Amino acid sequence: MVPxxxxxIPDLVLDFIIPATNLAVRRLLHGLHLSLLSNxxxxxxxxxxxxxxxxxxxxxxxxxxxxxxxxxITMSAHLLQHALAxxxxxxxxxxxxxxxxxxxxxxxxxxxxxxxxxxxxxMIRALTEKLDYERDGEHNRLTIQIPRTQGAMC
Amino acid sequence: MKLETTAHSxxxxxxxxEDRIDAASCIQFKDEMQAATVNAPARVIxxxxxxxxxxxxxxxxxxxxxxxxAPDTRLELASLTPIxxxxxxxxxxxxxxxxxxxxxLAFTA
Numbered sequence: 001m002v003p004x005x006x007x008x009i010p011d012l013v014l015d016f017i018i019p020a021t022n023l024a025v026r027r028l029l030h031g032l033h034l035s036l037l038s039n040x041x042x043x044x045x046x047x048x049x050x051x052x053x054x055x056x057x058x059x060x061x062x063x064x065x066x067x068x069x070x071x072x073i074t075m076s077a078h079l080l081q082h083a084l085a086x087x088x089x090x091x092x093x094x095x096x097x098x099x100x101x102x103x104x105x106x107x108x109x110x111x112x113x114x115x116x117x118x119x120x121x122x123m124i125r126a127l128t129e130k131l132d133y134e135r136d137g138e139h140n141r142l143t144i145q146i147p148r149t150q151g152a153m154c
Numbered sequence: 155m156k157l158e159t160t161a162h163s164x165x166x167x168x169x170x171x172e173d174r175i176d177a178a179s180c181i182q183f184k185d186e187m188q189a190a191t192v193n194a195p196a197r198v199i200x201x202x203x204x205x206x207x208x209x210x211x212x213x214x215x216x217x218x219x220x221x222x223x224a225p226d227t228r229l230e231l232a233s234l235t236p237i238x239x240x241x242x243x244x245x246x247x248x249x250x251x252x253x254x255x256x257x258x259l260a261f262t263a
Contacts, residue, residue, distance in 0.1 A: 022178035029207075047207075047237040054209040058177045115217070119245045120210035126244045 010078035020071035025057040042150035055120040064092025165197035175212030184215040203233030232257040
C-alpha cells in the first residue's frame with residue numbers, strides 16, 4: 001500500500017476564472033462535468049461535485065457579490081485519487097461574522113411554512129468531507145473536498 | 155424553459171423539456187409553472203424525467219409552485235433522475251412531495 005503523502009500530485013488540475021453571473025456558473029459547471037467524466041470520474045461523483053459547486057458558486061453570485069455590478073470568481077480544482085479538492089476565491093463581501101453559516105436542518109414543516117431557500121448549505125455539508133472558509137484581506141477563500149466514492153484508481 | 159402540458163380527466167400532466175432547472179432558469183420555471191397551473195384540476199403531475207440537474211434554486215422554485223397550487227391543487231412529482239432524487243432526499247423534501255416512479259404510475263395511484 002502506498003503511504004499517503006501530504007502533497008499528493010493531482011491526476012488533473014482545472015483552473016477557471018469567470019465573471020460572477022448565473023450563466024457563467026452554468027458554463028463552468030458544464031465544462032467541469034465533461035472534463036471529470038472524460039478523466040474517469042464516476043457519474044454519481046461527477047453529479048455530486050456539480051451540485052456542490054453549483055451551490056457554492058451560486059452563493060458567491062447571490063450573496064458575496066449581491067450589491068455589485070461586476071465581480072469575478074477564481075476556481076482551482078485538483079483531482080486526487082480519493083477526492084476532488086477545490087479552492088474558490090472572490091473579492092465580494094465577507095460571510096456574515098466572517099464565518100460559514102450553520103446549516104439549519106429542515107424537518108418536515110407544514111406546507112405553508114416550507115422554506116423556498118436555505119437548502120444549499122444543507123446539501124454542501126452533506127456532500128463534502130472538508131469545508132473551510134477564510135477571509136483574507138479583500139478576498140473570500142473557500143476550500144472544499146468532495147470525496148470520490150466510486151471508481152478511484154489505486 | 156419548455157413545458158409540455160397534457161390534460162387528463164382529473165389531472166394535468168406537465169413535462170419539463172429541459173436539462174436543468176438552476177439559478178439561471180428558476181425564475182422562468184416558476185413563472186411558467188404558475189401560468190400553466192392556473193385553474194388546474196386537483197392534481198398536477200410534474201414529469202421531471204428529462205431534468206438532469208436541479209440545484210437549490212430550482213428546488214426552491216418547485217417548492218414555491220407547490221405552495222402556490224395549494225390547497226386546491228396538489229403538485230406531485232414523477233420520473234426523478236438519480237441526482238434530482240438525491241436533492242429531494244438530502245433536503246428531506248422527499249417527505250413533503252408525493253413522488254412517483256413514472257408519470258404512467260402517477261395516474262394509476
